[in-house]
Amino acid sequence: MNELIESLPAILARARGVWSSPQVAGSGITLLIVALVAVRARHGPGAWRRLLRRSARTDAAYTAFYVGGFYAFLVSGPVYRFLTGLVDRHAPFLRLDLLSHLPVAAQFAVASVVMDGVLYWTHRLLHANRVLWAFHGIHHSQVELTPLANFRFHVIDVVVRGLTQFVPGLLLGVPAYVWVPTIWIQVALDGLAHSGLSWSYGPLGAVIVSPRYHAIHHSADPAHYKRNLGMTYSFWDRMFGTAAPGTERPLAFGAPSLGVPESFFRQIPHPFLFLAGTVGSAPGSGAAGAPRGGPS
Numbered sequence: 001m002n003e004l005i006e007s008l009p010a011i012l013a014r015a016r017g018v019w020s021s022p023q024v025a026g027s028g029i030t031l032l033i034v035a036l037v038a039v040r041a042r043h044g045p046g047a048w049r050r051l052l053r054r055s056a057r058t059d060a061a062y063t064a065f066y067v068g069g070f071y072a073f074l075v076s077g078p079v080y081r082f083l084t085g086l087v088d089r090h091a092p093f094l095r096l097d098l099l100s101h102l103p104v105a106a107q108f109a110v111a112s113v114v115m116d117g118v119l120y121w122t123h124r125l126l127h128a129n130r131v132l133w134a135f136h137g138i139h140h141s142q143v144e145l146t147p148l149a150n151f152r153f154h155v156i157d158v159v160v161r162g163l164t165q166f167v168p169g170l171l172l173g174v175p176a177y178v179w180v181p182t183i184w185i186q187v188a189l190d191g192l193a194h195s196g197l198s199w200s201y202g203p204l205g206a207v208i209v210s211p212r213y214h215a216i217h218h219s220a221d222p223a224h225y226k227r228n229l230g231m232t233y234s235f236w237d238r239m240f241g242t243a244a245p246g247t248e249r250p251l252a253f254g255a256p257s258l259g260v261p262e263s264f265f266r267q268i269p270h271p272f273l274f275l276a277g278t279v280g281s282a283p284g285s286g287a288a289g290a291p292r293g294g295p296s
Helices: 002-019 022-043 047-052 054-067 070-090 104-128 130-136 147-151 155-172 176-193 202-206 211-217 235-240 270-275
Strands: none
Touching: 022 054, 022 147, 022 176, 054 070, 054 147, 070 155, 104 130, 104 155, 104 176, 104 235, 130 155, 130 270, 147 176, 176 211
16 A cells, blocks of 8 residues: 555656647647537537437547547556567667658658558458457447547557557657657547548548548448448558448448447447357357458
């Protein structure tokens, strides 16, 4: 008990550092602006009543957990410090700093494209692997898209994505002045992609994932589960054959056969229960259940 009391100042100092960091504070401000714009554009002046719905409250809980810095303080921060410690002791050669000789604009462009390419292939794996799909399916359980739906991710899902980016990030040596603005831009684009708006971004939509483009990926139609997998850039899907034909808005969203409850706290154990076969459809038994085989 005395040790805990003695370490409390250090814990509080670390918490203040996380919550006041440019990544957390900037992401929160960016998301607020995106939410204001998207909700007003889609639903008009009375739109905020929709945020009182249970599904929106669930998404708000996820948003508070991730954007509010709790995930960084409790999970990603300790994991990152542990992994970087291992690298410093056993594999310092991974710190190549490949971007260091490039101008800032080029560093931003290269880091953005490379890291998004890693996320694209990770996303394919999340849909192709039965175990990972059980966790990623939490994100697909939302039946109404809003900017906050972007943060409905199980902790295991986010950890997997973070781990796949760790080594590429070390090799590139992305500096904070490039990495932090990249996070802000990603929060803005991802929030809009999940906003439910019909925006296609015109010619820019051939490069950037638009709300209309990403809505197809969240369709309840199993034929769309492994389509439009690009996270920030849409050209990955055309390069690797995962782009969905057509751009019509889906009739319904969600992953009904997973049987995901509409509750933040009940969703945390749900993937484990699903894999155990105690909730949802039997694994691999239905078109809308856990996908089988490799990506289409």
